[in-house]
Structures are given as structure tokens and as C-alpha cells.
Amino acid sequence: MHTLLPFLLAMVAAIVLLNILGTKLRIAYPILLVVAGLLISFVPGLPMVRIDPDLIFFIFLPPLLFEAAWSISFKEMKKWWRIIGSFAFLVVFFTALSVALFANYFIPGFTIGLGFLLGGIVSPPDAVSTGAITKFVKIPKSTSAILEGESLLNDASSLIIFRFALIAVSTGQVIWQEAASSFVWMVIGGAGIGLLLGWILVQIHKILDTEPASDIALTMIEPYFMYLIAELFHSSGVLAVVAGGLYMSSKRLVFLNSASRIQAYSVWESFVFILNGTVFLLIGLELPEIVEGIRSEGVPIQTAIGYGLLVTAVLIAARIVSAYAALVATIIFRPGVIPNASSPRRRYLMPLLLGWTGMRGVVSLAAALAIPVTLNGTAFPHRNLILFITFTVILLTLVIQGLTLPALIKRSRLFDMYTEEDETETKRKIKHGLRQHVYEKLKHKYNNGFGSHPGFERIMKHWEEKVNASDESWMSPASKKIFYEVLECQRQYLTELNRDPKIDEGIIRQQLYQIDLEEERIKSI
Incomplete structure (x- = not known):
């Protein structure tokens, strides 16, 4: 433990510093973290990093999904449910199918089952990457809601494809009736279990009526509980966490008091930031083990890189084609929901932008690592090559799409077509x-x-x-300046008063917190 702790502390420090650097350079921190991990992995003498897939699936994934479900606007999800559902399920399946056909035809030794396995792994775009990249540009609420809603559901659909493909590779056959019934149960059962557990947990919060620290502690373990129960019933743990998180988010005013809500926001923001940063840094650090596995299979690195480049191109093309297909279907069947564009050119460029937002990340890495090392006593076919292709896809989509997306949005002025009311007004x-x-x-x-x-x-x-x-x-700017000076004076007084040993420091901290809240209130006026 004493040797692991410095490594963990250094990792958190690196995440914070790279995030600060990314903000100054206006570059999304996941890009910098992956590249930094990649560069660090070349430092001689460092131990090889091996990631347990259960660590990502169970430790990282539930809280990340739970926090995303709390952050998203459920009202916007309901408004755009058709396009969100199509991107989260239909587009993911089409992308997996495209990768499966390509792999089966162009990569030697890849069966259609292995192709679907690879397709299920690399098909879901990463929500964290997209959110971190788009924060540097102004995009409409509708587009943001579509991307966030898609990211909540596409992890579940891709992992379902991954599971069925793994069964097909293991058994050599797929019984379609059983596969269909299992799919229905994973979707309906996962969502149902999540909603039921969400309702139960809300009642528990209301009965216990605990202080903010206990409320927040309960929310930290609830996503793990939802995920574990759903997986025990062989349904989708991802959908359970998403459904339960959405339900609890809609009831936050009922079972959490104002103090719990304020404190939980800060705690969860920091917690999720560290989790995301750790995973993206580990993606880069994982490279030496992946390269070693490629060499053990006798596949030249240049050949593996070529496969990764081609699979990345297939993914991008499939998403862009799907986006244009969604636009055509909307024009034919639902023309009334299309936002008014300032020109037809910009309307038809919009799917290109949506297609360019498909950066891959956490779930793809976890799914690739979850492939068993052996199959029926022998090495799992092409496991290391699948890992290498997945790493290449993550790296290329983050760096190429991630760095060019903000410039694409700004230079194309695509979002000038929208007439959303000014936020200030x-x-x-x-x-x-x-x-x-x-x-x-x-x-x-x-x-x-x-x-x-x-x-x-x-x-x-x-x-x-x-x-x-x-x-x-x-509240004019001059008045605000005076208020800020008064608040700073109060802070100085409380700091000096806290030197008195007879004064309870807890009371001082409460007063300082009230001053901070008052300052934030003034800033919002």
C-alpha cells in the first residue's frame, strides 16, 4: 500500500494540473490525459500497468452514469426522445454491424462473431469526452440534450451487443429466440429494476431524514447497489443505474433538503472528475501491455495500426451516414420538429457535426479488457489485436475529432440556424x-x-x-463592488475572531459559508 499511495497521489495531481492546462489551452482534458498517459508509458523503468476490467465496470461506470443521469434535463430528453433513442440503439447497432462486416472481410481470421464483438466494443461514443470538448463552444440546448441523452443509453445497447457477440464466439452459434428474449429482459428488466430501486431509495431517504453528510454518503453507494442487483438478475446494470438515477433526480426536491443538494453537487463534481481523469490517464498507461500482446500474437505493429485506422474510419463514416439518415427520416415523417435553419446548406451540414462527435473512451476500454483471456482452454482468438484496435480508436477519435470539433463548430457557424432566446434575456x-x-x-x-x-x-x-x-x-456594478468589499471585510473579522479559543470554530465556518452563498447570489443578479 505504501508503494501504491504515492502513485495514486501523483495521478490525482497530474489530473488536476492537466485539467488546468487544458482549460488555459482550451483543449478538453480527456485528450491531454490520454496523451500524457501514453507519453508516461514510454518512460523506461516504470512498471507495466494492468487494468482489471471489473475495476472499470463496477467501480467507475455506475457512479459516472448516476451523476450523468442527475445532471441531464429529463424534460429535454422527453422532447428529443426519438432522435436520442435512434442514436442510442439503432445507430449503435448499425455501427457495430458496419465494423463486423469490415472486420470479417478485411482482417484475416475474424469471424462475423468476432466482428460484432469488436463492433460492440467501439460503437458507443463517450459522454465525458463530448461534454468536455463542447464546453469551449456554444451549442444549442437541444443538441446538448441529444448528445447527453444518447450517451446515457448507448453504453447499455453496446454492452448488450458485446454480451451476445461473446456468447456467439464462445458457443459458435446464436439461438435467435433466446437472444431476442434475453435482449428484451435486459432492457425492460434493467430499467424496471432501476425504477423500483430508485423509488425504494427515495422512501429510505425520506424515512431516515438524515443530515447532508449521510445523504451524500447514501447517494455514493446507491449506483453500485442498483448496478449489482440488476446484474444479479441478469439484466442490464447500466440501464438500471440510468433509470434509477433519472427517477431520483426528478424527486431530488422531495427527499433532499437544500443543504444536501448544495453539498452533494460539489462532492459529486469532484468525485466524478477524479474518476474520469483516472480512467483516461490509465487508457494511455495501458499501451505497453497492449503492444506486448500484439507482439505475442505475431502481428506487426504497422499492420495493427492500419487496422485501427481503418476501423476508426468505418466508425466515423457509419455515424455520419446514420446522422444523415436520421435527418431524411425526420424530414419525411416528422418535418415539424426540425429547427428552422437560416439556410438549407446549414441544415444539411448539421448531421456532419453530429457524426463528428463520436469520441470513444471509458466503456470501450472496459469492454475490450473484459474479453476473457482463454476460451475453452485455449487463448481467446485475436484478443490482443482487438485491444490494440480499441486503443487506437480511442486515441484517434479523441485527438483528431476532439481537437477539430470546436474549430468545426466555430468556422462553419452551424448553430447560427437556431433562434434560441438569449440566455441573459x-x-x-x-x-x-x-x-x-x-x-x-x-x-x-x-x-x-x-x-x-x-x-x-x-x-x-x-x-x-x-x-x-x-x-x-x-444591483449595479458599483453596488456589487461595495458588496464584495463588505463580504471580504466580514471574512477578515471572522478569521480574527476564530483565534479566540472560546469561540466554536463550527459556528465560524457556518458564517463563512453563508457569506460564500451570499456572494454567489450577488454574482447571479
Whole structure:
């Protein structure tokens, strides 16, 4: 343990520093982490890194999916469910089929079953990579919702394909009736188990009525619980976590108090950041073992790289073709849901952008590593080559697509076609509506009984001023500057007061936290 701890601490430090560097360079941190891991792996004398697939599937995947389900807008998912469903299931299957046919035809020794195995591994785009890359450019909420919704579901569909392909390779045959019934159970059973467990866990939170620390601790173990129970019933643990996370997210105001919600956001943000960073760094560090496996099979590195390049090209082409097919189907069957474009050219360039967002990552690596080393007492056919192709696909899609996607969005000005309301104007309307609502509510409810009460008159005057005042007159930049100076003065006073041994530091920290909340409130005005 004493030798592993420095390595883990150095890894977390590297993740933080590379994220800071990526923000300054406006490059998504997953790209830098994979490249950094790749470069570190060439340092002589370093021990070879071997990743247990169960470590990624069970330790990393459930919390990443759970947090994503809490972050996504369920309202937007319902609005765009058709295209999300098509990309998450139909496009993933089409991509896996394209890779299977290519591998069966061009890679010597690859059966159609091995091709589907490879296709299931590399077909799901990675949500973290896409989100980290698109944060540097402005994209419409609808596009963001489609990409986030797709990423929640495509992991499940790709892993289902992977499981059936693994069975086909192991047994040499596929009984389609059993495969169909198993598929239905994995989808429906996984979602059903997730919803049931989500409801049970919400009731537990409400009954226990715990403090924020306990609430957050429970949320940390809940995705593992959902995943494990679903897998024990041979359904999709991924879908269980997604369904349960979506349900609990919709009920967060019911079973979590404000303190728990505020604290959980910060805790989960840091936790997921470290998990994602660790996995992407490990992807790069895994290269020496993968290369060693290729050499043991007698496959030249140049040949393996060529296969990786061709498979990457097939993946990109399949996704772009699928995006254009989705556009054509929408024009034919649902023309009313197509956003208004400023020109037909930009409308038909939009699928190209969606097709270019298919960066691969965590799930692809975990699935490739999950291939058993042996099959019926002999080495699993082409396992090391599949691992190498997967690594090549992850690296190429992250670096090539990841680095060019922001430039593509900016230079093409594709999102000028959308007429979404300006975010600042939307916030102004919401704030004004809230002020008006509070003022009318107080006036209607209390005016008769407390009309002459001095305290009530002060409250009503306060809200009346907020209704009649513009944002600029209510809190101007000069006023904000004064408020910030006052808050900083309060912090200094509390810091000096904390030197007194008779003062409870917990009370001081509570007051400092309230000051931080007040500063954030002022920033949002």
C-alpha cells in the first residue's frame, strides 16, 4: 500500500494540473490525459500497468452514469426522445454491424462473431469526452440534450451487443429466440429494476431524514447497489443505474433538503472528475501491455495500426451516414420538429457535426479488457489485436475529432440556424417573474390581516421596489463592488475572531459559508 499511495497521489495531481492546462489551452482534458498517459508509458523503468476490467465496470461506470443521469434535463430528453433513442440503439447497432462486416472481410481470421464483438466494443461514443470538448463552444440546448441523452443509453445497447457477440464466439452459434428474449429482459428488466430501486431509495431517504453528510454518503453507494442487483438478475446494470438515477433526480426536491443538494453537487463534481481523469490517464498507461500482446500474437505493429485506422474510419463514416439518415427520416415523417435553419446548406451540414462527435473512451476500454483471456482452454482468438484496435480508436477519435470539433463548430457557424432566446434575456425574465409572483402572493395573502403592521409594510415595500426596479438599478456594478468589499471585510473579522479559543470554530465556518452563498447570489443578479 505504501508503494501504491504515492502513485495514486501523483495521478490525482497530474489530473488536476492537466485539467488546468487544458482549460488555459482550451483543449478538453480527456485528450491531454490520454496523451500524457501514453507519453508516461514510454518512460523506461516504470512498471507495466494492468487494468482489471471489473475495476472499470463496477467501480467507475455506475457512479459516472448516476451523476450523468442527475445532471441531464429529463424534460429535454422527453422532447428529443426519438432522435436520442435512434442514436442510442439503432445507430449503435448499425455501427457495430458496419465494423463486423469490415472486420470479417478485411482482417484475416475474424469471424462475423468476432466482428460484432469488436463492433460492440467501439460503437458507443463517450459522454465525458463530448461534454468536455463542447464546453469551449456554444451549442444549442437541444443538441446538448441529444448528445447527453444518447450517451446515457448507448453504453447499455453496446454492452448488450458485446454480451451476445461473446456468447456467439464462445458457443459458435446464436439461438435467435433466446437472444431476442434475453435482449428484451435486459432492457425492460434493467430499467424496471432501476425504477423500483430508485423509488425504494427515495422512501429510505425520506424515512431516515438524515443530515447532508449521510445523504451524500447514501447517494455514493446507491449506483453500485442498483448496478449489482440488476446484474444479479441478469439484466442490464447500466440501464438500471440510468433509470434509477433519472427517477431520483426528478424527486431530488422531495427527499433532499437544500443543504444536501448544495453539498452533494460539489462532492459529486469532484468525485466524478477524479474518476474520469483516472480512467483516461490509465487508457494511455495501458499501451505497453497492449503492444506486448500484439507482439505475442505475431502481428506487426504497422499492420495493427492500419487496422485501427481503418476501423476508426468505418466508425466515423457509419455515424455520419446514420446522422444523415436520421435527418431524411425526420424530414419525411416528422418535418415539424426540425429547427428552422437560416439556410438549407446549414441544415444539411448539421448531421456532419453530429457524426463528428463520436469520441470513444471509458466503456470501450472496459469492454475490450473484459474479453476473457482463454476460451475453452485455449487463448481467446485475436484478443490482443482487438485491444490494440480499441486503443487506437480511442486515441484517434479523441485527438483528431476532439481537437477539430470546436474549430468545426466555430468556422462553419452551424448553430447560427437556431433562434434560441438569449440566455441573459431568459434569466432577466425569470427573475422579474419571480419578483412579481412573490409580491402578488404576499399582497393577496396578507394584505387584509397585516395591512397596517410595520414589519409587513417593510416586506411589501421591499418586493415592490424589486418589481419596479430594473436589474441595473437594483444591483449595479458599483453596488456589487461595495458588496464584495463588505463580504471580504466580514471574512477578515471572522478569521480574527476564530483565534479566540472560546469561540466554536463550527459556528465560524457556518458564517463563512453563508457569506460564500451570499456572494454567489450577488454574482447571479
